């Protein structure tokens with residue numbers, strides 16, 4: 001699901017003799033690569049490679065609002081933004097579907113890039129080399145309240161703690177809830193989210209990486225959130241709400257304070273927009 005938090009990328013064509021330049025401000029400043037190794041720049045080059053062309057010299061300026069390694073899809077945003085910028089610069093030959101396939105190849109999986117490229121809530125299934133994407137509508141007035149911890153969790157680490165085998169009852173538990181989640185969203189029954197966001201497949205195993213997760217989810221649900229869960233592979237805890245956003249935000253912050261967990265609370269909402277041109 002795409003959220004209304006944005007990285008902005010400015011691209012300027014340079015004279016032919018100039019070398020590439022990448023600057024980063026905001027999230028990841030002083031940490032992300034400020035050169036052609038930067039993922040935004042590499043994604044732009046990827047698109048030019050698909051076109052069979054060499055990318056012209058450009059300067060790329062990234063202003064980032066999406067925190068890194070918190071389960072908020074920062075790398076997916078970097079990839080989809082780079083691809084959208086390069087597509088515009090090169091004449092816009094590729095469709096959003098093409099961009100999604102490129103983005104999934106660069107990211108290695110389509111989980112986050114589907115929403116980052118297409119916007120909205122996207123169901124995505126990979127079958128061999130084919131990606132099936134289905135947009136799912138989101139009930140009106142749904143908001144997302146985020147607790148974004150200081151602590152980071154690398155996706156690879158969050159995947160390494162998952163078991164290699166699952167019990168049939170646990171698999172059935174989650175499969176039924178995925179169906180309920182999609183049906184609840186598509187048929188405007190946000191109240192199904194309470195049950196639909198329960199999980200037995202990843203959160204229990206990931207909890208040791210961020211022990212406060214359970215408490216934060218409980219605080220959000222007790223304060224009136226429709227459902228609360230780990231965003232992506234963590235560390236952010238995401239609560240979906242319909243009303244009571246400020247109460248949920250306050251109670252999550254309070255639960256964090258009581259357990260001495262550093263982080264920030266943010267109230268945002270889903271957006272139907274994916275990576276797009278501003279001018």
Ligand SMILES: Nc1ncnc2c1ncn2[C@@H]1O[C@H](COP(=O)(O)OP(=O)(O)OP(=O)(O)O)[C@@H](O)[C@H]1O
Pocket residue numbers: 007028032038039040062064067068069070071072073074075076077078153154155232233234235
């Ligand atoms: N905004 C960005 N600009 C350029 N490169 C980025 C950006 N965000 C992430 N990356 C690159 O992607 C790599 C992997 O990102 P990482 O998985 O840590 O973050 P993430 O995408 O926020 O993760 P998550 O899956 O938790 O949302 C980083 O080491 C960095 O090289």
Ligand SMILES: N[C@@H](CCO)C(=O)O
Pocket residue numbers: 111112155158159202232233
């Ligand atoms: N959905 C993935 C994370 C995608 O970044 C996971 O839970 O491992």
